[in-house]
Amino acid sequence: MRPFQYMRPEGLDHAGQLLRDGARPIAGGTNLLDLMKLEVEAPDRLVDINRLPLGGIAPTDDGGVRIGALVTNSACAADLQIRRDYPVLARAILAGATFQLRNMATTGGNLCQRTRCYYFTNIDQPCNKRQPGSGCGAIGGHNRIHAILGASDACIATYPGDMAVALAALHADVEIERPDGTSRTVPVRTFHRLPGDTPDLDNVLEAGEVITAVILPPPAGGTQLYRKVRDRSSYAFALVSVAAVVRMDGDTIGSAALAFGGLAHKPWHDPRVEQLLAGQRPSDALFHQAADLLLEDAEGQGENDFKIPLTRRTLLASLREATGGAA
Structure with missing residues (x-):
């Protein structure tokens, strides 16, 4: 160091x-x-922000919840209101890392974590994210954990987190303080960037900006689940994960909010899948249509080709559970 x-x-x-x-x-x-x-x-x-007034979990005026940027993952997952009204968030957090890390990791820091790509973390290897213009060693190299959606010729790394995937399914917002004292709010779904030609830019934060909180909307109800597929049963990053918030209207799907981890440079969300599911009776045929839509542009890199059928199976299993089973 x-x-x-x-x-x-x-x-x-x-x-x-x-x-x-x-x-x-x-x-x-x-x-x-x-x-x-x-x-x-x-x-x-290094600027230690731990003494700034960025903690606490509190209700908002519209019935949602404000989670301070310095709230630890452990505190967030253990909060009674989070567990009751936003269980997908608690489950996603508990699916990530060890309890020692969750005791230290913060809400804002979790959103800003960087990829675990083998080439990014090895300074002797080429990586456009670490050193723009040096190339991407993962393309044509070891890429078992890498992206199948939203990648570019410059980078095929994935975003490694769990918490942000759940936040994307919950339609959460990120509250950001500008250096001039004003603030702005960005949806979690647009907070992280796809790599394009600038994979070194992970998110939309600008110089001097500080994440102050994550804002959850009022509870959506319905069934919430987080399904994570990984090489080990614990302490491993997702190969594929699904955060689902599904509300049934009788025997049809009233609404479905879905986000995916392990597939792209950011938590992946495809609004077309949600539109396809809404108002339909749950069935395996419908769920396969949803998977077809989700994966129509998926592209493997060799070692990670298995992620495409794995994503289909994980989505089907998640939708079956969230809708109470399908014929």
């Missing part, structure tokens, strides 16, 4: 100024410190 300057800002304005000048924020450090030890990240200055 290279030497760095450690700073504690006096408030949000001060933090924004430091970050705008090129420093990096640190809270739990569960991802950043690992990358610094590998010299994938080598910031000159």
Whole structure:
């Protein structure tokens, strides 16, 4: 690890100024410190934001919930209102990492975690995300965990998190403080970027901006589930994951919100799948149509070709469970 300057800002304005000048924020450090030890990240200055007033889980005026950026994953998953009204979020968080990491990892930091691509974390290998223009070693290389949707010729890495997948299914928003003291809100579904020609840009945060909270809308009701398929039963990143929030109207699907992990550079959401399912009677034939739509542009890279049929099977199993079974 290279030497760095450690700073504690006096408030949000001060933090924004430091970050705008090129420093990096640190809270739990569960991802950043690992990358610094590998010299994938080598910031000159770290800004400790743990003393900023960014904690707490509280109801919003419209019946939703505001989760502060510094709320730990453990605290979020254990919160009674989250467990009762947003169980898909609690289940997604508990499916990720170890309890020691969840005790340190924060809501804002979790959203900003970087890929676990083999080539990104090895500074001796080419990686456009780490060093733009150097190439993508995963294309034609070892790519078993890599993307089958939304990839580009510059990058086929995947976003590794679980929490954000559930937040995408819940239509959550990210609250962001600008360095000038104003704020903006971005849907989780558009917070992360696809790689395109700039895979080094993971999300829409601009210089000096700080995530202050995640906002959940009022509970949607229905059945909520999180299904994660991985190489080991615990402590492994998703090969494929599905967050589903499905509301039935009698024997038809009233609404379905779906998000997918392990498939792309960001939590994947395809509104066409939800539109196809809404108002229909659940059946395996319908679910296969949904999978056909989801995967129509899927492209394997050799070692990860298995993800395409695995995604189909995982989606079918999730929809069967969420709708109470299908013939």
